Amino acid sequence: MGEAMAQGLMSKKLLSSKSITVAEPRQERRKELEQKHRINVTANNREAAQTCKILVLSVKPQDLDGVLAGLKGVLQPDQMVMSIVAGARVSTISRGLAHSAIVRVMPNTPAQIGEGMSVWTATPSVRKDQLNQARIILQALGEELYVNDEKFLDMATAVSGTGPTYVFLVMEAMVDAAVHLGFPRHVAYRLVTETMRGSIIYAIKSGKHPAELRNMVTSPGGTSAAALYQLEKGSLRTVLSKAIWAAYERSKSLGEGKSPSSDINDINKAI
Ligand SMILES: NC(=O)c1ccc[n+]([C@@H]2O[C@H](COP(=O)([O-])OP(=O)(O)OC[C@H]3O[C@@H](n4cnc5c(N)ncnc54)[C@H](OP(=O)(O)O)[C@@H]3O)[C@@H](O)[C@H]2O)c1
Numbered sequence: 001m002g003e004a005m006a007q008g009l010m011s012k013k014l015l016s017s018k019s020i021t022v023a024e025p026r027q028e029r030r031k032e033l034e035q036k037h038r039i040n041v042t043a044n045n046r047e048a049a050q051t052c053k054i055l056v057l058s059v060k061p062q063d064l065d066g067v068l069a070g071l072k073g074v075l076q077p078d079q080m081v082m083s084i085v086a087g088a089r090v091s092t093i094s095r096g097l098a099h100s101a102i103v104r105v106m107p108n109t110p111a112q113i114g115e116g117m118s119v120w121t122a123t124p125s126v127r128k129d130q131l132n133q134a135r136i137i138l139q140a141l142g143e144e145l146y147v148n149d150e151k152f153l154d155m156a157t158a159v160s161g162t163g164p165t166y167v168f169l170v171m172e173a174m175v176d177a178a179v180h181l182g183f184p185r186h187v188a189y190r191l192v193t194e195t196m197r198g199s200i201i202y203a204i205k206s207g208k209h210p211a212e213l214r215n216m217v218t219s220p221g222g223t224s225a226a227a228l229y230q231l232e233k234g235s236l237r238t239v240l241s242k243a244i245w246a247a248y249e250r251s252k253s254l255g256e257g258k259s260p261s262s263d264i265n266d267i268n269k270a271i
Pocket residue numbers: 001002023024025026029045058059060061063066067084085086106107108109110111112161
């Protein structure tokens with residue numbers, strides 16, 4: 001994700017390669033990044049943090065504590081920190097770094113090709129010009145939405161952050177169903193992905209409510225009506241709603257530092 005962000009900023013000519021420094025522990029990865037993008041690389045997080053205007057935290061959640069501990073007290077008040085680490089609260093980052101200007105972002109996987117949806121918030125210490133810089137950086141990953149309360153990030157984690165997973169599962173199920181009918185897999189894949197792509201663009205461009213678009217193609221006694229009957233009978237809407245709620249609860253527990261097992265027990269009790 002860090003590489004996607006740097007790539008997006010460079011391809012949109014918002015930053016030159018020489019104004020980006022990546023701190024990366026693995027030597028072969030540093031070499032790869034340096035050769036591919038001509039950016040500065042270092043193995044030393046503190047060295048990168050000391051000289052930058054904006055510090056982007058893009059490590060896995062399990063590596064965050066160690067990284068924060070190593071950077072504690074290094075930053076000056078006028079530097080801004082932008083974290084895309086899933087589930088990491090602003091208070092955790094702020095305490096861990098002893099720094100108050102924090103932007104927290106929930107991106108999603110399509111950001112890796114500049115088609116992402118990022119939801120973000122900032123602490124009151126982030127200046128107006130820094131808010132604009134944060135927005136420009138996130139626009140390099142696709143669309144962005146600022147929210148004024150961190151609670152919306154847990155909700156966004158369940159909807160847009162985890163959202164691609166739901167889409168990929170539906171995509172996979174439709175491809176398998178088309179193969180079941182008799183299409184070769186590559187044909188099934190093309191039919192499904194092009195149908196999904198076209199339907200989404202059509203829904204966005206038409207501005208119509210999804211139910212209206214669906215009703216337009218549901219003729220009395222037709223194929224859509226027969227398929228919709230089975231989808232409703234199988235409780236598709238309820239299952240999706242429960243899945244999104246479970247992701248929301250999980251996101252909140254991750255932020256509180258709870259383990260996955262305690263959370264699964266809670267969910268099992270609730271179902
Ligand atoms: N992938 C997504 O679409 C997505 C979506 C939403 C949120 N996020 C969040 O974005 C963050 C990054 O995810 P990712 O998928 O880009 O993970 P990733 O590919 O594993 O990238 C993490 C990077 O951090 C480096 N790293 C590990 N320990 C470090 C340390 N101590 N100091 C400095 N760098 C260190 C890793 O280096 P090595 O390769 O050498 O281990 C790796 O280059 C995660 O917190 C994730 O929750 C990702």
